[in-house]
Amino acid sequence: MIQPPAAEGQSPDETLYPELNRNEERFRSVFAHCSDVVYRSIDIEGKGRALLVYIEGLADNEGLEKQVISPLQRDRALTVSDKVDVLTFKDCLAHVLDGKPILLRDGQTAGLALGLTKWEKRGIEEPSAESSVRGPREGFTETLRVNTSQIRRIVKSPKLKIEEMKIGRYTQTKIAVAYVEGLADRTLIDEIKARLGRIRIDGILESGYIEELIEDTPYSPFPQLLSTERPDVVCGNLLEGRAAILVEGTPFALVAPITFFSLLQSPEDYYQRYIISTVIRWLRYSYLLFSLLLPSLYVAVLTFHQEMVPGSLLLSMASSREEVPFPALVEALLMEITFEALREAGVRLPKQVGSAISIVGALVIGQAAVQAGIVSAPMVIIVALTGISSFMTPRYIAGISIRMLRFPMIFLAGSLGLLGIMMGIIALVLHLCSLRSFGVPYLSTLQTPNFGEFKDVLYRAPWWSMKRRPRLTGSYDEYRETAGLKPGPEHGGESG
Amino acid sequence: MKPEKGTISGLQMALMLYPAVIATAFLTLPTITAQYAGNDLWLTPILSGISGALTLFLAVRLHRLYPGQTVIEYSVKIIGTVPGKIVGFAYFIFLLYLTGVIARQYAEFVKSAIMFKTPLLVILSSILLLAAIAVRGGVELIARAATILTPVFVIPSFVLLLLLPDLNVQHLFPVLEKGWIPVLKGSLAPNAYTSEFFLMTFFLPLLSNPEKGAKWAAVSIAADLFSGLYASLLVLFLLGPDTADKVYPVLTAFRYISLANFFENLEALLVAMWVIGNFLKLSIFLYAATTSLVQTLELKDYRMVVYPLAVWCVLFSLWDYPNLPSLDNHIKYVSPFELLAFFNAIPLLLLLAASARQVFKGSPNLPAKGKNAVE
Numbered sequence: 001m002i003q004p005p006a007a008e009g010q011s012p013d014e015t016l017y018p019e020l021n022r023n024e025e026r027f028r029s030v031f032a033h034c035s036d037v038v039y040r041s042i043d044i045e046g047k048g049r050a051l052l053v054y055i056e057g058l059a060d061n062e063g064l065e066k067q068v069i070s071p072l073q074r075d076r077a078l079t080v081s082d083k084v085d086v087l088t089f090k091d092c093l094a095h096v097l098d099g100k101p102i103l104l105r106d107g108q109t110a111g112l113a114l115g116l117t118k119w120e121k122r123g124i125e126e127p128s129a130e131s132s133v134r135g136p137r138e139g140f141t142e143t144l145r146v147n148t149s150q151i152r153r154i155v156k157s158p159k160l161k162i163e164e165m166k167i168g169r170y171t172q173t174k175i176a177v178a179y180v181e182g183l184a185d186r187t188l189i190d191e192i193k194a195r196l197g198r199i200r201i202d203g204i205l206e207s208g209y210i211e212e213l214i215e216d217t218p219y220s221p222f223p224q225l226l227s228t229e230r231p232d233v234v235c236g237n238l239l240e241g242r243a244a245i246l247v248e249g250t251p252f253a254l255v256a257p258i259t260f261f262s263l264l265q266s267p268e269d270y271y272q273r274y275i276i277s278t279v280i281r282w283l284r285y286s287y288l289l290f291s292l293l294l295p296s297l298y299v300a301v302l303t304f305h306q307e308m309v310p311g312s313l314l315l316s317m318a319s320s321r322e323e324v325p326f327p328a329l330v331e332a333l334l335m336e337i338t339f340e341a342l343r344e345a346g347v348r349l350p351k352q353v354g355s356a357i358s359i360v361g362a363l364v365i366g367q368a369a370v371q372a373g374i375v376s377a378p379m380v381i382i383v384a385l386t387g388i389s390s391f392m393t394p395r396y397i398a399g400i401s402i403r404m405l406r407f408p409m410i411f412l413a414g415s416l417g418l419l420g421i422m423m424g425i426i427a428l429v430l431h432l433c434s435l436r437s438f439g440v441p442y443l444s445t446l447q448t449p450n451f452g453e454f455k456d457v458l459y460r461a462p463w464w465s466m467k468r469r470p471r472l473t474g475s476y477d478e479y480r481e482t483a484g485l486k487p488g489p490e491h492g493g494e495s496g
Numbered sequence: 497m498k499p500e501k502g503t504i505s506g507l508q509m510a511l512m513l514y515p516a517v518i519a520t521a522f523l524t525l526p527t528i529t530a531q532y533a534g535n536d537l538w539l540t541p542i543l544s545g546i547s548g549a550l551t552l553f554l555a556v557r558l559h560r561l562y563p564g565q566t567v568i569e570y571s572v573k574i575i576g577t578v579p580g581k582i583v584g585f586a587y588f589i590f591l592l593y594l595t596g597v598i599a600r601q602y603a604e605f606v607k608s609a610i611m612f613k614t615p616l617l618v619i620l621s622s623i624l625l626l627a628a629i630a631v632r633g634g635v636e637l638i639a640r641a642a643t644i645l646t647p648v649f650v651i652p653s654f655v656l657l658l659l660l661p662d663l664n665v666q667h668l669f670p671v672l673e674k675g676w677i678p679v680l681k682g683s684l685a686p687n688a689y690t691s692e693f694f695l696m697t698f699f700l701p702l703l704s705n706p707e708k709g710a711k712w713a714a715v716s717i718a719a720d721l722f723s724g725l726y727a728s729l730l731v732l733f734l735l736g737p738d739t740a741d742k743v744y745p746v747l748t749a750f751r752y753i754s755l756a757n758f759f760e761n762l763e764a765l766l767v768a769m770w771v772i773g774n775f776l777k778l779s780i781f782l783y784a785a786t787t788s789l790v791q792t793l794e795l796k797d798y799r800m801v802v803y804p805l806a807v808w809c810v811l812f813s814l815w816d817y818p819n820l821p822s823l824d825n826h827i828k829y830v831s832p833f834e835l836l837a838f839f840n841a842i843p844l845l846l847l848l849a850a851s852a853r854q855v856f857k858g859s860p861n862l863p864a865k866g867k868n869a870v871e
Contacts, residue, residue, distance in 0.1 A: 305610060307761050418764050419611055419619065422771040426626050426645070433640035434633050446644060 015088055020051055020106040026089060027053055037096070045075045048106040053092075058099030060118035068103065068114060082115025097172065121146070127229040127251070129396055132268040139229045140251035144174050147246050147253065150231040151178055155238060159183075165196060167210075171203035175210065178234070179243040183469070188438060192243055192256060207247040207254050216436045221401040224437040226255040226262050233267050239480070240469050257438035259445050261457045264288065266394035269460050277460040287389035292402050294386045295332045296413035296421050298379070302328040304417030323373030329414030331375055335383040336406065338365055343387070445470065462486075503704040506712035508639035511646040513693055513716045516780040518723050519773030520601055521689045522653070523744045525724065526731045528828050530740040532682030535667055537739065538732055539679045541724030544686035547840060548717040551693045554843040556710040559700040561850050567697045567843065568791040574850045583842065584792035590838050591785035592805060595778060596812025599624055601827070602774040603813070604820050609747060610767050620810050623771070627778040628806035631786055632799055635702055638779050645772050652769040653723070655762060656730050656746075658753050663733035686724060688832035693717055694839035698784045743824075782806060 017023050024039060031037040038059075040052040050072055052064065067079045086092050092102050092111050099117035124146065127139030140147045148162050159181045166172045175196060179189055195214040204210060207227060215224040228234060229251040234244045237255045245254040255262075264284060269277040301308055302317070309317065324331060342361045349357060366384075369375040386406070393399035405428065412420030435442035445457045455461035456470065464485035468478055504512075529537040562570035568587060572580030603619040611619060630638050672679070696713050703709045731745040734752065742748050750766045753759070786805055790798040817823040 305764055308764050310760060416614070416618070416622070417611065418767060419606060419614075419622075419771060422768050423622050423626060426641075426772065426775050427629070429641055429644050430626070430630055430633065430637065433644065434637050441640065443640065443644065 016086075016092070016104070016109045016111060018107055018109050020049055020104055023089075023104050024051055027092075030093065040069075042069055042072050044072055044105075047075060050106070051104045052101050053096055053104070054101035055096060055099060058117055058119050059101045060116040063116040063118070064101060064114075067116070068101070078112075078114075080114050080116060084113045084115075086111045086113050094172075124150070130228060130230055130233070130267070130394070132266065132271075134271045135267055136230070136232050138231060140231060140246075140253060142249050142251060144176060144246055144248040147231070147251075148176055148178070151235060151238070151244070151246075154231060154235040155180065160238070163193070165193075167196065167199050168201060168203040171205070173204040174248040175204070176246040177243060178238060178246060180238050180241070183239065183241040184243050185241065188257065189243055191438060192245065196245070204247060204249075206250045207245065207252045210245060210247060211254055216438065217434075220431065220435055221404055222260070222432070222435060222442070223263065223395070223397045223401065224256075224258065224435065224442070226258045226395065227252045227397065228255060229253070230267060236267065236270065237262075257436075257440035259437070259440065260432060260435075260442050261445050263395045263398035264393065265456070270463075274460050274462040281460055284392050284394070287392045288402060291386050291390035291392075291399070292406055292409065293421065294389070295336060295382055295406060296409040296424075298382050299328045299332050299410055300413035300417045300421055303414060317376075317378050320378055321376045324376045325374070327414075328379075329410065331379050332382075332410050332414075333407070335365075335375060335379055336386070336410065339383050339387050340403070504635060504639040504699065504702055505704055506708040508643055509696065509699045509703060509709065510712040510716035510719075512639055512642040512699065512776065512780055513696055513713065514719055514723075515642070515646050515649050515773045515776040516695060517689055517692045517777075518720050519649070519770070519777040520598055521686070521720075521724060522727055522773070523605065523746050523770065524601070524824075524827065525686060525689065526728050526739055526745045527742055528685045529682040529728065530732075530745075531828075533679045534674070534740070535669075535732060535737065536672055536674075536679045537682060538668070538725060538728040539672075540683040540686045541721050541728055543679065543683035544690040544724065545717075545721055546683075547687035547836070548690045548693065548721060550840055550844075551691050552696075552710065552713055552717060554840065554847055555694050555696050555700065556713070558843060558847055558850065559697065559706075559709070561847075561854075563706065564701045566701055566787065566791060567694075567846070568788050570850075571846055574846050574853065581792055583846075584788060586842075587838065588785060588788035588792055590834070591781060591788055592808060593812050593816075594834075595781040595785055595809045596816060597823075597826070597831070598774065598777055598781060599809055600813035600817060600823055602770070602778070604823060605744060605747075605770060606767065608820070609744070609763060609770075616814065617810070620813055623775055623778060624782070624806045624809055626775055627782050628802050630775075630779040631783045631806075632802045635699070635783065638776075638783060641779075642776055645776055649769050649772045649776070652765045653726070655753065655765060656749060658755055659730065659734055659749060662752065663730070664736065665733060667732050667736040684832045685828070688835035690717065690720065691835050691839035693720075694843060695780060695784050697843075698787050743820075778809075782809065785809075 017026075027037075027039065036056050038052075038054055038056050040054075042050045042052065044050055052068065054064070063080075071078055084095075086095060086102065087110055092104075092113070095113040096102055099119065100113045101116055103112040103114060121143050122141050124138050124141055126137045130139075138150060140150065151162075152160060157180070160178065161181050162176050162178045164174055164176045167175050177189065177192055177196070192214070196210070199210070199213050201209065201213070211223070211225050211227065212218070217224065225245075226233075226237070234253050234255060238244060242255050242257060245256070247253070264281070266284075269281060272280075302321075306314060321328075326334065342357060342365070346354060346357045366380055370377050370380055390399050390403045393402065409421060409424045412424045414420075416423065432442050445454070455466055464481070464487065467481055467483065469480050525540075526537060529540040533540055558567070558570060559565070562573060565573070568584040571583040574580065575583070599620050600616075602623060603616045606619050607614065607616060630641060693713065693716070696709070700706065700709045700713075727746055731739050731749055734749050735742065735745055739745050747763055747766055750763045751761060753762045782802070782805065786798055786802055789795070789801055789805070795801065817826065
């Protein structure tokens with residue numbers, strides 16, 4: 001059986017010894033072969049010895065020198081603001097591994113954990129996977145503290161709660177659950193914490209681990225938690241009564257519970273004027289259907305229902321397909337798979353060779369394949385359109401699920417035509433209807449008898465009319481704004 | 497015992513029942529009614545309100561006497577264990593067989609409209625598989641799916657309005673040339689179809705707001721009558737006296753649509769609608785059949801019987817009729833009586849028995865008390 005690392009020493013729960021030498025021995029035996037652990041012994045003027053244990057690269061060397069070592073040598077009080085008494089050996093280890101230097105003194109059974117941590121980290125940058133034209137440009141970073149501070153800077157209220165826990169036997173990754181008390185349903189928070197609490201795993205390297213370990217339906221292509229690297233998205237969701245799960249070491253935070261439509265809403269929808277947002281939202285919805293159905297509809301029509309195509313269009317399509325040796329199904333699969341390969345290659349390739357991909361894609365696969373008569377031109381158009389539309393989904397991960405489902409749809413279309421597509425759609429609707437995200441039905445915004453919920457789905461209502469919060473699991477503070485916010489000439493300020 | 501704990505809202509029930517009745521009626525009924533009533537066929541959907549009102553009254557009244565119970569459960573309470581179980585089993589057999597008939601109707605249409613070479617078995621089993629998955633997911637899943645799919649089912653029917661320039665209102669006249677008798681004869685089938693609303697007996701006990709059940713069921717029935725009227729009038733105005741010769745007059749109407757010489761042959765839309773409507777219809781009938789069996793035999797788990805029942809439905813629909821004409825004959829001459837017997841006559845007798853029980857026992861609450869009603 002694998003033991004937790006802390007248990008490799010002798011009985012770590014014990015309190016510290018009064019003798020410094022014995023303590024040091026213990027540290028050295030636990031941290032044997034750990035070349036990055038530093039033991040620095042300090043002679044206090046006439047009062048024996050002190051020992052600093054820390055991990056090089058995680059501790060603030062300059063701070064240690066100025067605020068700990070030199071005052072100690074002159075036997076003055078430490079000027080460190082963040083210091084905690086540590087009584088057991090186990091806690092000492094935890095603090096050291098966390099990056100906090102531990103100060104032990106001869107003759108004392110309590111160590112001091114000093115909050116002098118400092119390590120190299122990436123600065124706040126623009127989120128690369130979720131860019132927007134209008135809206136804040138700050139993204140989360142890999143450091144949990146920076147991320148929570150970004151949230152706190154937006155929601156300045158004591159009601160914003162951030163509860164922390166550690167998961168991962170070896171990584172001891174910090175996980176924070178953030179929510180706004182009074183807006184988020186209490187049972188939801190308890191459920192999230194319970195599900196997080198069940199996790200027993202070696203390590204959490206990314207929030208994706210957490211996502212897979214706590215989602216409601218593991219056998220589903222659809223994400224049941226929203227992952228985002230934008231603090232404004234997290235805060236918007238917190239204010240709607242959802243909870244966020246932040247993970248140390250990744251810029252991607254998780255939001256739960258979500259509905260299918262959360263995946264189709266871009267943060268920009270709420271920053272742009274509502275009329276534009278509504279139009280763009282509809283554009284997005286229709287292209288979502290495109291990205292799912294366009295190739296399969298093309299295959300179905302060409303294979304089974306030629307009579308549906310208007311005559312002149314059918315003629316031009318037929319003439320371009322004259323030389324193509326494959327049936328439409330094979331042609332579609334060939335092109336779609338090639339497109340997916342190009343996309344994946346584009347993500348993995350170093351930036352310098354990225355242009356090679358576009359040349360290969362555009363020239364070889366587009367132009368040359370059509371000229372050689374292997375693929376028909378309409379099919380290239382269809383595949384290109386589908387590709388573009390799949391990137392219109394604001395959430396990359398949702399785009400992928402829809403793109404994946406395109407392939408079974410093409411097979412259904414190739415074998416049963418329109419009937420097959422309808423079967424696929426019905427199966428998809430059934431699946432979506434049975435999905436839940438933390439107890440909230442995936443399509444619930446479309447299925448409540450409360451038509452107010454449509455305000456943020458069928459269109460984006462102006463802010464002055466979105467008076468109620470979306471209903472999720474429980475009942476809570478219902479209104480998010482006061483009545484009568486609609487602007488107009490008669491509602492001027494005091495000067496008007 | 498309920499097969500599951502799920503609850504649905506009144507609106508969801510209305511959205512489930514609407515396609516459950518209109519899905520098959522929309523396409524074939526105009527032919528049947530036109531064969532009897534000629535150009536007065538549009539009166540028949542209005543007359544089917546008779547059965548609509550009666551069905552609504554029976555289902556709601558019986559549910560009020562025995563709240564939280566389906567026809568399978570209260571028939572035992574009303575007429576005693578053995579006769580009650582027989583009634584329950586009869587409902588099960590009938591509903592299962594009816595699911596087969598509906599599936600066959602669907603498959604014949606799809607085959608003749610778009611999938612000429614596909615074997616019936618494939619068409620039948622694919623839709624019944626989906627219906628079985630839905631039923632296995634529970635009533636909540638069907639209800640949720642209905643809230644999404646019913647609007648998708650309804651919208652294509654508005655495409656028929658593109659026919660407005662071709663409609664000839666003159667086909668309406670002369671009204672009632674041959675008197676009321678042909679119209680009454682013609683209205684038998686619409687009445688029978690409307691009586692299928694009695695299936696609400698399986699959903700009323702599951703409502704989260706039972707007091708609104710009657711209202712939403714009435715809305716659903718009214719929407720159904722209007723849709724029937726809409727289809728009949730459109731078909732009549734477009735095809736006139738030819739309506740009676742067409743197998744699927746609404747399909748013919750869809751084929752007729754031509755917009756800007758570009759959008760033609762839109763029957764694929766109709767097929768899409770037909771598939772969705774029939775999926776809902778089949779899931780609801782299969783659900784009703786499953787519930788009947790589960791409640792008659794008082795099974796603990798309904799899930800294990802769903803797939804076997806779906807396979808039975810496939811067999812029923814393949815064995816029952818050798819070809820389309822015999823199916824049509826059955827729908828025209830036999831189905832109305834079967835449907836009215838099971839969805840109006842038996843419930844009416846049950847209600848009479850329950851009322852008699854009430855009168856003789858002297859207490860209005862007696863049957864609702866459960867056990868002491870059966871003695």
